[in-house]
Amino acid sequence: MTDTFLERVKNTIEKYQMLAVKDVVLVGVSGGPDSVALLNILFLLKEKYQLNLFVVHVNHMFRGMQAQREAEFVAELAESRGLGYRIFERDVPKLIREEGLSPQEAGHRVRKQIFQQLGQEIGAQKLALGHHAEDRAETVLLHIIQGTGLEGLAGMLPVSGWTIRPLAQTYKDEIINYCKENGLTFYLDPSNKKPVYLRNKIRLELLPYLKKELNPQIVESLVKLENIAAEDNRFLDELTEKLLPGFLISSQKGKLILSTVKLNGEHLALQRRILRKVYNVMRPEEQGLSFNHVERLLELCQAAKGAKQLNLPRAIVVKKNYDYLEFLDEEVHSPEKTEGFTILWEIPGRVELHKHITFNAFYTSTKPIVFKDFYQVTLDGDKIRSPLIIRQRKPGDRIKPLGMEGTKKLKDIFIDQKIAKEVRDEVPIVCCGEEIIWLPGITMHNDYKVSSNTKCYLNLELVKDEYV
Amino acid sequence: MTDTFLERVKNTIEKYQMLAVKDVVLVGVSGGPDSVALLNILFLLKEKYQLNLFVVHVNHMFRGMQAQREAEFVAELAESRGLGYRIFERDVPKLIREEGLSPQEAGHRVRKQIFQQLGQEIGAQKLALGHHAEDRAETVLLHIIQGTGLEGLAGMLPVSGWTIRPLAQTYKDEIINYCKENGLTFYLDPSNKKPVYLRNKIRLELLPYLKKELNPQIVESLVKLENIAAEDNRFLDELTEKLLPGFLISSQKGKLILSTVKLNGEHLALQRRILRKVYNVMRPEEQGLSFNHVERLLELCQAAKGAKQLNLPRAIVVKKNYDYLEFLDEEVHSPEKTEGFTILWEIPGRVELHKHITFNAFYTSTKPIVFKDFYQVTLDGDKIRSPLIIRQRKPGDRIKPLGMEGTKKLKDIFIDQKIAKEVRDEVPIVCCGEEIIWLPGITMHNDYKVSSNTKCYLNLELVKDEYV
Numbered sequence: 001m002t003d004t005f006l007e008r009v010k011n012t013i014e015k016y017q018m019l020a021v022k023d024v025v026l027v028g029v030s031g032g033p034d035s036v037a038l039l040n041i042l043f044l045l046k047e048k049y050q051l052n053l054f055v056v057h058v059n060h061m062f063r064g065m066q067a068q069r070e071a072e073f074v075a076e077l078a079e080s081r082g083l084g085y086r087i088f089e090r091d092v093p094k095l096i097r098e099e100g101l102s103p104q105e106a107g108h109r110v111r112k113q114i115f116q117q118l119g120q121e122i123g124a125q126k127l128a129l130g131h132h133a134e135d136r137a138e139t140v141l142l143h144i145i146q147g148t149g150l151e152g153l154a155g156m157l158p159v160s161g162w163t164i165r166p167l168a169q170t171y172k173d174e175i176i177n178y179c180k181e182n183g184l185t186f187y188l189d190p191s192n193k194k195p196v197y198l199r200n201k202i203r204l205e206l207l208p209y210l211k212k213e214l215n216p217q218i219v220e221s222l223v224k225l226e227n228i229a230a231e232d233n234r235f236l237d238e239l240t241e242k243l244l245p246g247f248l249i250s251s252q253k254g255k256l257i258l259s260t261v262k263l264n265g266e267h268l269a270l271q272r273r274i275l276r277k278v279y280n281v282m283r284p285e286e287q288g289l290s291f292n293h294v295e296r297l298l299e300l301c302q303a304a305k306g307a308k309q310l311n312l313p314r315a316i317v318v319k320k321n322y323d324y325l326e327f328l329d330e331e332v333h334s335p336e337k338t339e340g341f342t343i344l345w346e347i348p349g350r351v352e353l354h355k356h357i358t359f360n361a362f363y364t365s366t367k368p369i370v371f372k373d374f375y376q377v378t379l380d381g382d383k384i385r386s387p388l389i390i391r392q393r394k395p396g397d398r399i400k401p402l403g404m405e406g407t408k409k410l411k412d413i414f415i416d417q418k419i420a421k422e423v424r425d426e427v428p429i430v431c432c433g434e435e436i437i438w439l440p441g442i443t444m445h446n447d448y449k450v451s452s453n454t455k456c457y458l459n460l461e462l463v464k465d466e467y468v
Numbered sequence: 469m470t471d472t473f474l475e476r477v478k479n480t481i482e483k484y485q486m487l488a489v490k491d492v493v494l495v496g497v498s499g500g501p502d503s504v505a506l507l508n509i510l511f512l513l514k515e516k517y518q519l520n521l522f523v524v525h526v527n528h529m530f531r532g533m534q535a536q537r538e539a540e541f542v543a544e545l546a547e548s549r550g551l552g553y554r555i556f557e558r559d560v561p562k563l564i565r566e567e568g569l570s571p572q573e574a575g576h577r578v579r580k581q582i583f584q585q586l587g588q589e590i591g592a593q594k595l596a597l598g599h600h601a602e603d604r605a606e607t608v609l610l611h612i613i614q615g616t617g618l619e620g621l622a623g624m625l626p627v628s629g630w631t632i633r634p635l636a637q638t639y640k641d642e643i644i645n646y647c648k649e650n651g652l653t654f655y656l657d658p659s660n661k662k663p664v665y666l667r668n669k670i671r672l673e674l675l676p677y678l679k680k681e682l683n684p685q686i687v688e689s690l691v692k693l694e695n696i697a698a699e700d701n702r703f704l705d706e707l708t709e710k711l712l713p714g715f716l717i718s719s720q721k722g723k724l725i726l727s728t729v730k731l732n733g734e735h736l737a738l739q740r741r742i743l744r745k746v747y748n749v750m751r752p753e754e755q756g757l758s759f760n761h762v763e764r765l766l767e768l769c770q771a772a773k774g775a776k777q778l779n780l781p782r783a784i785v786v787k788k789n790y791d792y793l794e795f796l797d798e799e800v801h802s803p804e805k806t807e808g809f810t811i812l813w814e815i816p817g818r819v820e821l822h823k824h825i826t827f828n829a830f831y832t833s834t835k836p837i838v839f840k841d842f843y844q845v846t847l848d849g850d851k852i853r854s855p856l857i858i859r860q861r862k863p864g865d866r867i868k869p870l871g872m873e874g875t876k877k878l879k880d881i882f883i884d885q886k887i888a889k890e891v892r893d894e895v896p897i898v899c900c901g902e903e904i905i906w907l908p909g910i911t912m913h914n915d916y917k918v919s920s921n922t923k924c925y926l927n928l929e930l931v932k933d934e935y936v
Contacts, residue, residue: 004901144612145682147689149696201681209677213669214613216831216924217815217854221615224759228617228740235737236700269703272696291692347685363684386685456684 005174009041009166018164019045019126024052026115026124029077031057031070031187034130036077037175038167040184042128043081054122055085058111060092062103070187084122088114104199119162131156132167132175137222138202145202149291154230171219240273244281247274249324254332256281258325260301271298282329283314290346292387301325311343313351330354345388345430347458353390353428358463361388363456374441375464379448381456388460389431393424399436401443410436417442430460473642477509477634486632487513487594492520493632494583494592497545499525499538499655502598504545505643506635508652510596511549522590523553526579528560530571538655552590556582572667587630599624600635600643605690606670613670617759622698639687708741712749715742717792722800724750726793728769739766750797751782758814760855769793779811781819798822813856813898815926821858821896826931829856831924842909843932847916849924856928857899861892867904869911878904885910898928 013019027042029035042053055078059071071087078085095106115127136156143152158168167175179186210218250257256278263271275297276289289297289312296310300320310318315330345351347361363381370378397410414424419442430438437445440462450457481487495510497503510521523546527539539555546553563574583595604624611620626636635643647654678686718725724746731739743765744757757765757780764778768788778786783798813819815829831849838846865878882892887910898906905913908930918925 144693145678145686145689147683147685147692149693150618150700198682206677206682209674210613212923214666214674215615216849217615218613220854221613224615225612225617228759231735231737231740232618232700232704235735236704238735267699267703267706269699272699291696381684386688455680 005170005178006041006044008170010045012158012169013045013164013166016158016164018128018159018166019049019051022050022052023126024054024122024124025126025128026054026056026119026122027128028111028115028130029055029057029074030130030189031074031077032130032189033176033179033184033186034132034135034167034172036184036186037178038128038130039077039081040182041166043083053083054118054124055083056115056118057085057087058114059087059089060107060110061089062092066187073185073187086118090114102197104197125162127163129163129165130167131165132170132172133219133223134172134203134207136168136226137219138199138207140222140226141202141206142199145198147291150229150233150236151288154226154233157226157230236269236273240270240277243270244274244277248278254282254329256327258327259323260320260325261323263301263325268298271301275301278327279312279316282316282327289313290344290387292344292346296344297325309341311341311353315352315354341390341392341428343390345386345390347384347386347388347460351390356464357428359390359428359430360461360463362459364459365456367450367454367457368459374439374443376459376461377438377444378450379437379444379458379460380450380454381458382454383448384432384437384458388437389433390428391431393427393429397429397436399439399443400446402446402449404446410439413439413442428462473638473646474509474512476638478513480626480637481513481632481634484626484632486596486627486634487517487519490518490520491594492522492590492592493594493596494522494524494587494590495596496579496583496598497523497525497542498598498657499542499545500598500657501644501647501652501654502600502603502635502640504652504654505646506596506598507545507549508650509634511551521549521551522586522592523551524583524586525553525555526582527555527557528575528578529557530560534655541653541655554586558582570665572665593630595631597631597633598635599633600638600640601687601691602640602671602675604636604694605687606667606675608690608694609670609674610667613666615759618697618701618704619756622694622701625694625698704737704741708738708745711738712742712745716746722750722797724795726795727791728788728793729791731769731793736766739769743769746795747780747784750784750795754782757781758812758855760812760814764812765793777809779809779821783820783822809858809860811858813854813858815852815854815856815928819858824932825896827858827896827898828929828931830927832927833924835918835922835925836927842907842911844927844929845906845912846918847905847912847926847928848918848922849926850922851916852900852905852926856905858896859899861895861897865897865904867907867911868914870914870917872914878907881907881910896930 019025025042027035027039029039039053039055042051045051046053055074057071057074059067061067071089075085075087090110092103092106092110095101095110096103099106101109118124119127139155140153143155146152156165156168158165178184207218215221245251247258247262248256249259258274258278263274266274272294275294279289293310293312297318300308300310300318308320312318317328317330319326319328341353343351343353345359345361348363350358350360352358368378393410398407399410399413400407401413410429414427419427427442428440429436430440432448435445437448438460487493493510495503495507497507507521507523510519513519514521523542525539525542527535529535539557543553543555558578560571560574560578563569563578564571567574569577586592587595607623608621611623614620624633624636626633646652675686683689713719715726715730716724717727726742726746731742734742740762743762747757748754761778761780765786768776768778768786776788780786785796785798787794787796809821811819811821813827813829816831818826818828820826836846861878866875867878867881868875869881878897882895887895895910896908897904898908900916903913905916906928
């Protein structure tokens, strides 16, 4: 077993040309079996490739003393082999509280930043991580469940950018066997055993269920899908990049103008990608546009009727004028008064109305505290379908206010609440389809309130700049 | 509710241009709520579009008297509206037994054939089916679980070919509500409630679990993924079709020759699609090549070393010669003696060794009958990874025969079994990786036998022509 395992790892390294002679390789070592096996194998190959190995460990400060011991263990592992190493401590729980991130997202962000900085500092060409086939399958499932296009299906490839995953074609049980047979000790992270995080649920519940009940080869199926989708996506992405300039009428800092005539003549697959690419040119650090945003942009391109303006996340405004679409970065060009704003709000998730107001939505399974000011509301999650729409009021708007049985004109509510005429156009109105479900700071729709039957609580909040 | 539901169906019909004036529309009606609602809505639109509606019902003969009553119910439904109709009976259980298909596959195949024939007969432009958003989400999951590339992600689009799905953007509970509010009676198929078929398991267990535990919007996420993947796939497919002639050196009946030099210079995503397209040109009625077949073809294209020949399903042989790859249809060009055959066998599934011998693999969760002739064996499914390899013997081959502790030379086994020298090269040898796991008609590997720990039984069988 050990021999074929080792051979397989070596084959993976060769097949994907993961290592070049004299590479400086940063090795991420958590202290778990995967990264311990990885370090051991790279150490075996050190001479052959004349590698310069450097170990990095990040203590996420979730688990006090035990995390401390793991850090010491990794330090000893590196020292005993005469390798350089660095241990980082980051207060991830604090980051979670402050940024509203999930534990996994926060950990990922922290590690990514550390790896990049340290990699530059020591001049590393490669970053080696211990992910295996089951990790890849989990990632594919995670993205499918959270909603994804092609990119999300290709989450954890054997090689992506400077990251290499030599264990990408091996399995957890083989790795643990390898550790045991070679007398390698390791720590098992107890937080991996709790099915509270989405990823852990997938690992501990969903994947085993799929394997047992639906397809014993599920991991292989998912890894294949990742492989195929990754190549298809890369091809389409490169093609889009090449074609993009042909669709642009003008391109300047913070302002791109796209020909809708040219775009509408293209294949829908390319239309979608061109629109996403334009956004990514302006906001390269963002994850990219959601499906619903792209669909709304397509509507804007095609139709004469309907909204002539769309606000995209992170202060990008898109305006339709005749035969072109103008993408404007509001951080570069200070915006005029935005007329008739409409923003899509994917839930769960965040969206910016403008620089000073952000909306945030998240699900919980236990009933949260009730705030009476209506800047934060809890709704029955099963009644809501994503995306919500945040828009300006329009004539004839009505809502059934909390505690009432009939509907009421928005205009009358504004008058009752003594909201000045001049600011009524600036009050963001939150809709689910055609229905107004929330007037932030004022009231919410009675039919969406939490009842004794509610199983899934959806929390919506409006966060103003001064509170952050 | 009813109004918005009906509006949504009408919008779907308009958005996807499902109906044209004076269309002859064949409507598949099972008698369940989906197809009953569908027929009702199309009937409402009959005048507006001047439609000619024709009802078709297929009795799969699974459920005796009840199926009979359902057929009569559908006939009355059509008659009461003055619509033409036709009821078909097909012995699907017999087809399952004879062709080794799953119940769902067999049903699908039967319906497809009937719809096509009847459609031609009555000159129908459209086939309307009652699939809804949850059906689409199920289909995406089904394909992901069974293993798929991009095509499989786009299984049940609102429009595909002549098939239209006006309910594609609505949900089961809305459909049932619509039926109730409009006094429409329907039958519920009790076989939909049994989680024994893969699709039912997905509907009754997996989707509810995903919705409850991981993402309340899972149906929407999957439908989005289907949408995106469908467009990306269509674009790539059309591109491949356009580019294919440029890769072909020669093209005649049953023989296509591909330039490996040109192919190797292309993007991997296109390489894979060109290879699959060539196969589909020769076998248009087949589902297409599996991932593993394509990977082996790529190896054949790139490497000078290794196998120079590959047998693809349904008697297509591929030979590598210098800088080209020859695809040969053995049904057109009678084959010379195939030297050194190697066939990939995706499990579960079927593969043809040649015209007269087929292999079949399927999983069961209960222990099946044991056959002593070794033309059918049951193995421990958890120990096997797809694909298996069926190949010719080679020097040094060994196996640990059933009931023995040590390994034995294949040559000695052949001598013991008195298998003539001349035919030893024709005995197919079944391997999992490097290991021989089954010698059909002779023995199997001792380590793969079923034990008291076996949870998943893998059945392998060799089917000879004369037995069919």
